[in-house]
Amino acid sequence: MTVTASKSHYQSEEFARRLRGRYAAERNFKIAGIAALALASMMLVVLLTSIVSKGYTAFQQAQVRLEVTLDKAMVEERNYTAILRQALYAQFPQITDRTGKRTLNELLSSGAPYELEALVKQNPAIVGTTQTVWVRADDEVDQFVKGNFPRTAPESERRLNDAKIAAIDAMTAKGTLVQAFNTTLFSAGDSREAEQAGIWGAIVGSMLTLMVTMLLSVPIGVAAAVYLEEFAPKNKWTDLIEVNINNLAAVPSIIFGLLGLAVFLGFFGLPRSAPLVGGLVMALMTLPVIIISARVALKSVPPSIREAALGIGASPLQTVTHHVLPLAMPGILTGTIIGMARALGETAPLLMIGMVAFIVDIPHGLTDSATVLPVQIYMWADSPERAFTERTSAAIMILLGFLILMNGLAVFLRKKFERRW
Amino acid sequence: MNTSKHLMTAAAAVALSVAVLGATTGAQAQSRDQIRAVGSSTVFPFTTAVAEAFGKAGKFKTPVIESTGTGGGLKLFCAGVGPAHPDIANASRRIKKSEVEQCAANGVTQITELKIGYDGIALAYSKKAPDVALTTAVIWKALAKEVPVNGKMVANPYKKWSDIDAKLPNEEIEVIGPPPTSGTRDTFNELAMLEGCKKVPEVKAAIADEKAREKACMTIREDGGYVEAGENDNLIVQKLNANPGAFGVFGYSYIDQNRDKLKSAKMDGVDLTAENVAAGKYELSRPLFVYVKNAHAGVIPGIREFIAEYTAERAVGDDGYLVDKGLIPEPKDAREAARTSAINLTPLQL
Numbered sequence: 001m002t003v004t005a006s007k008s009h010y011q012s013e014e015f016a017r018r019l020r021g022r023y024a025a026e027r028n029f030k031i032a033g034i035a036a037l038a039l040a041s042m043m044l045v046v047l048l049t050s051i052v053s054k055g056y057t058a059f060q061q062a063q064v065r066l067e068v069t070l071d072k073a074m075v076e077e078r079n080y081t082a083i084l085r086q087a088l089y090a091q092f093p094q095i096t097d098r099t100g101k102r103t104l105n106e107l108l109s110s111g112a113p114y115e116l117e118a119l120v121k122q123n124p125a126i127v128g129t130t131q132t133v134w135v136r137a138d139d140e141v142d143q144f145v146k147g148n149f150p151r152t153a154p155e156s157e158r159r160l161n162d163a164k165i166a167a168i169d170a171m172t173a174k175g176t177l178v179q180a181f182n183t184t185l186f187s188a189g190d191s192r193e194a195e196q197a198g199i200w201g202a203i204v205g206s207m208l209t210l211m212v213t214m215l216l217s218v219p220i221g222v223a224a225a226v227y228l229e230e231f232a233p234k235n236k237w238t239d240l241i242e243v244n245i246n247n248l249a250a251v252p253s254i255i256f257g258l259l260g261l262a263v264f265l266g267f268f269g270l271p272r273s274a275p276l277v278g279g280l281v282m283a284l285m286t287l288p289v290i291i292i293s294a295r296v297a298l299k300s301v302p303p304s305i306r307e308a309a310l311g312i313g314a315s316p317l318q319t320v321t322h323h324v325l326p327l328a329m330p331g332i333l334t335g336t337i338i339g340m341a342r343a344l345g346e347t348a349p350l351l352m353i354g355m356v357a358f359i360v361d362i363p364h365g366l367t368d369s370a371t372v373l374p375v376q377i378y379m380w381a382d383s384p385e386r387a388f389t390e391r392t393s394a395a396i397m398i399l400l401g402f403l404i405l406m407n408g409l410a411v412f413l414r415k416k417f418e419r420r421w
Numbered sequence: 422m423n424t425s426k427h428l429m430t431a432a433a434a435v436a437l438s439v440a441v442l443g444a445t446t447g448a449q450a451q452s453r454d455q456i457r458a459v460g461s462s463t464v465f466p467f468t469t470a471v472a473e474a475f476g477k478a479g480k481f482k483t484p485v486i487e488s489t490g491t492g493g494g495l496k497l498f499c500a501g502v503g504p505a506h507p508d509i510a511n512a513s514r515r516i517k518k519s520e521v522e523q524c525a526a527n528g529v530t531q532i533t534e535l536k537i538g539y540d541g542i543a544l545a546y547s548k549k550a551p552d553v554a555l556t557t558a559v560i561w562k563a564l565a566k567e568v569p570v571n572g573k574m575v576a577n578p579y580k581k582w583s584d585i586d587a588k589l590p591n592e593e594i595e596v597i598g599p600p601p602t603s604g605t606r607d608t609f610n611e612l613a614m615l616e617g618c619k620k621v622p623e624v625k626a627a628i629a630d631e632k633a634r635e636k637a638c639m640t641i642r643e644d645g646g647y648v649e650a651g652e653n654d655n656l657i658v659q660k661l662n663a664n665p666g667a668f669g670v671f672g673y674s675y676i677d678q679n680r681d682k683l684k685s686a687k688m689d690g691v692d693l694t695a696e697n698v699a700a701g702k703y704e705l706s707r708p709l710f711v712y713v714k715n716a717h718a719g720v721i722p723g724i725r726e727f728i729a730e731y732t733a734e735r736a737v738g739d740d741g742y743l744v745d746k747g748l749i750p751e752p753k754d755a756r757e758a759a760r761t762s763a764i765n766l767t768p769l770q771l
Contacts, residue, residue, distance in 0.1 A: 111477075114477060191473060192466070192469050192470050192473050193473075265505075269505055271453070271504075271505070272457065272505075272507075273457075273485055273487075354485075354487055356487065356488075357485050357486060357487040357488075358465070358469040358472065358485065358486040358487075358488075359483075359485050360472070360473060360476050360483035361455075361476070361482055361483050369455060369457075369485040
């Protein structure tokens with residue numbers, strides 16, 4: 001009786017309808033999930049496309065070839081501007097009037113004389129000879145060659161007049177004006193002239209800052225996590241500490257900047273704009289993240305490991321340092337790298353301690369003035385010159401590259417060392 | 422497994438040494454070999470250009486410039502004497518008496534003032550349109566979100582310039598200007614909107630609270646009278662040519678280079694020329710200042726040389742590189758007088 005009843009129940013119209021409903025719900029959920037993923041990846045593609053399409057041209061820079069005669073007297077006077085101009089005028093013998101010559105002068109970067117000077121310093125033997133050199137073109141010339149200033153606009157609405165465009169065309173035809181790899185972008189510090197601006201100063205600043213952050217936050221964070229997880233008694237105090245750590249992890253980063261301003265600059269008298277102070281502030285910011293991830297990693301080590309070690313006579317400290325910590329290391333490393341990646345992309349706390357500044361010189365130590373990658377991006381994005389638009393996007397690409405590298409490393413380490421129980 | 426123990430000890434030692442290093446560099450900071458400047462974001466582009474030229478000359482390190490705003494910059498500047506405090510403050514207004522007193526209280530008794538030039542805003546329109554004379558009060562009435570009518574603040578009712586003043590053209594109010602992120606917009610807000618608002622006595626009667634009044638004065642209408650046009654000045658010119666009744670908000674340097682296409686409105690009867698700006702007659706302009714701490718000259722290397730570069734003819738002269746970046750220069754004789762007193766570090770007297 002019951003069998004037939006249940007059989008009729010499973011074959012009933014109502015049951016089939018409910019089953020269809022359940023399958024439909026699952027299908028809808030899957031569709032919603034796929035749609036969410038598709039939307040997210042579409043946003044990512046749009047973001048990356050817009051950055052890459054604007055920024056890839058910045059990896060090239062227009063260069064001008066000149067046959068310079070390094071006259072001894074002129075080199076001694078450091079009159080490199082005149083040496084370059086002579087070489088440039090020689091390419092246009094038909095231009096003799098002042099206005100025409102001034103137009104030609106504007107083709108070269110204002111940094112070109114310094115480039116030539118550096119060449120002479122590097123190899124003093126070339127003084128008195130004629131050399132073929134490549135110097136940077138002005139950023140407006142560069143933008144024009146790249147097609148960022150439309151040629152079709154009437155002359156009065158163009159940044160470059162007809163005479164300048166004619167000169168550019170003539171030089172391009174002769175092969176004395178070409179696009180070459182933009183080494184300046186990777187070797188120079190900041191500059192107000194786009195063609196002389198580079199990201200290297202910011203990269204060094206970021207590396208110095210992150211080094212201080214890592215050296216401070218990793219040992220302290222791991223030690224704190226080990227103590228809280230393995231040794232500390234469970235009472236009101238440790239509960240209070242735990243709540244505070246979780247709270248700190250969510251505190252807006254600008255607050256850490258204010259703390260840094262008051263404590264490191266105000267009380268300890270450390271220098272402004274120094275990567276040392278930036279690193280200290282970032283260390284405070286990443287410390288809670290590292291403690292939390294390290295505690296999770298320690299928790300995931302099965303108790304049997306600890307019991308076995310204690311059972312054969314290991315002390316609690318030996319248990320932790322010989323067995324638990326090595327097994328938890330992959331998880332700790334992942335958390336650390338993600339914390340570091342966040343610190344790499346952070347600007348707000350640096351505002352307060354003077355690292356958001358115009359800094360040309362490349363930092364050589366922890367107390368030299370320095371800025372970091374995201375700050376450099378912000379400063380370039382604020383500059384009105386057209387050539388900075390593409391350099392901003394290029395700098396974003398470089399920053400994204402570093403972030404992908406760091407997150408990739410985190411995934412790799414987890415995959416390689418992770419143990420499943 | 423002893424290695425991991427050693428590793429931990431080593432890591433702890435490194436952390437400790439970093440902390441110690443931090444403590445010792447506190448003492449090292451006593452000797453700084455790089456000039457530091459803070460202050461106004463309006464002066465920032467000029468000071469950075471000078472700093473770069475100064476650094477390229479090769480004798481000194483390139484100064485570090487922070488953009489903190491005038492008030493914040495002067496606060497840092499006045500905090501004391503010594504390498505921990507900045508040497509130079511950029512300001513888009515003159516230093517206040519209270520700030521000089523604050524400085525003196527912290528031991529900064531001698532300050533050199535450099536008036537580097539001016540910053541000006543133009544309300545420009547197409548060459549095709551007839552001449553228009555404006556006042557800041559008219560500009561404010563045309564662009565404010567709320568204006569006083571019968572003693573009460575109401576949503577701006579003016580649609581045409583002639584609604585404000587019958588003498589003005591019978592044209593729709595349309596002003597194309599920079600977005601709030603722009604420095605030109607800040608200057609416009611302070612010089613045109615706030616000053617214009619002060620000239621309308623009914624506002625003071627309608628809003629008693631000073632802070633609230635200032636906010637209401639600087640709030641621009643959002644019903645189409647003011648069009649935000651991004652930072653591309655060339656695009657604004659095209660729109661002005663297509664619509665001769667419209668006005669555009671520009672920085673001085675742009676108008677100066679495009680007088681063939683645009684003309685700028687007279688402000689209270691005064692034309693926008695470098696001479697009128699320098700004489701203080703044109704309202705929508707302000708002087709820009711750089712303040713130097715005398716006590717740091719000779720202590721921080723390069724301060725006198727930096728002042729020399731900033732006041733040099735190649736920087737602030739009529740064809741100087743700062744003029745290319747939008748500075749309105751001082752007249753020649755004023756520049757020369759300022760140069761001598763700046764190089765001699767003549768202290769500021771208020």
